[in-house]
Amino acid sequence: MDIKGSIVLVTGGNRGLGKAFVQKLLEAGAKKVYVGSRTPIEATDPRLQPIKLDVTNEQDIAAVAEAAQDVNILINNAGIASSTSVLTEPSIQIARDIMETNYFGMLAMVRAFAPILKKNGGGTIVNVLSVLSWFTTPTTTSYAATKAAALLLTDGIRVELRSQGTQVVAVHVGFMDTDMATHVDPSRKVSPVDVATSVIEGVINGQEEVLADETSRYAKAALASDKKSFYQPIQADWDKAQQQI
Structure with a gap:
């Protein structure tokens, strides 16, 4: 899909990767970028449309x-993390909060915008996942569980939305130089x-x-499996069922 002339919504667009998306989208020729964040940013560029958006808030999403x-392009970037063991976190509520943002927030955005993308010709959904969609460590289990759930969500909606012409992109990346990874050695980011x-x-x-860094490329190779072939019969069954409706 061409970025030039596109109209994009970026969740969590006020900082980190979201802010970088906004910058690079404008450079690529996007006509308008809705910058979603809990507190709307200030913007002087007429191509930017700051908008209040908490992906865990149903009213915000509806508005x-x-x-x-x-x-015609939705980038699901908003996310939160924890760096403590699931067995030693002060409360299980931490895990629930991460799942609420990283999985249910993404699901809610897809449900709200899939019909809009269909109306506008199909478009694209970009889901920012993680190398931790594929594996975990004791201190990243809550986060990894949400990203694994989001990966399966991404695979499922790709099958479901293919017939309406919607491109669904899974993004895998390791540590980035953002606020979420301030504790990580800079050489690893x-x-x-x-x-x-x-x-x-x-x-x-x-x-x-998209395997966006060497870490994700290494992990993909180390945990290699032929996902595309695996999903071919699922796609075929889905398409057959849709023809019978």
């Missing part, structure tokens, strides 16, 4: 969907601008998966 009927650039190239090239 954004009503206001942004022209969107990749620039969010580089990640955003890779993702936009993937959208333009029609990719279903």
Whole structure:
């Protein structure tokens, strides 16, 4: 899908990777970018449309969907994390909060915008996942569980939305130089601008998966499985069922 002339909504667009997405989308020729964040940013660029959006708030999502009927690219970037063991976190509520944002928030956005994308010709959904969609460590289990759930969500909606022409892109990346990874050795982190650039190239090239850094490429190879072939019969069954409706 061409970025030039597109109208994009970026969740969590006020900082980190979200801010990098906004920057690179404008450079690629996006006509308008809705910048979703809990507290709307200030913007002087007429191409930017700051909008209040907490992906865990049903009222916010409904209001954004009503206001942004022209969107043809949705980038689900908003996310939160924890770096403590699930067995030693002060409360299980921490795990629930992460799941609420990283999985249910993404699901709610897809449900709200899939019909809008269909109306606007199909468009694209980009789901920012993680190398931790594939594996975990004791201190990342809550986060990894949400990203694994989000990966299966991404695979499922790709099958479901293919017939309406919606491109669904899964983005995998390790540590980025953002607030979420301030505790990580800088040598292990990749620039969010580089990640955003890779993702936009993937959208333009029609990719279903973007491995945005060396960490994700290494993990993919180490945990190799032929996912595309695995999903072929699922796709066939889905398409057959849709023809019978």
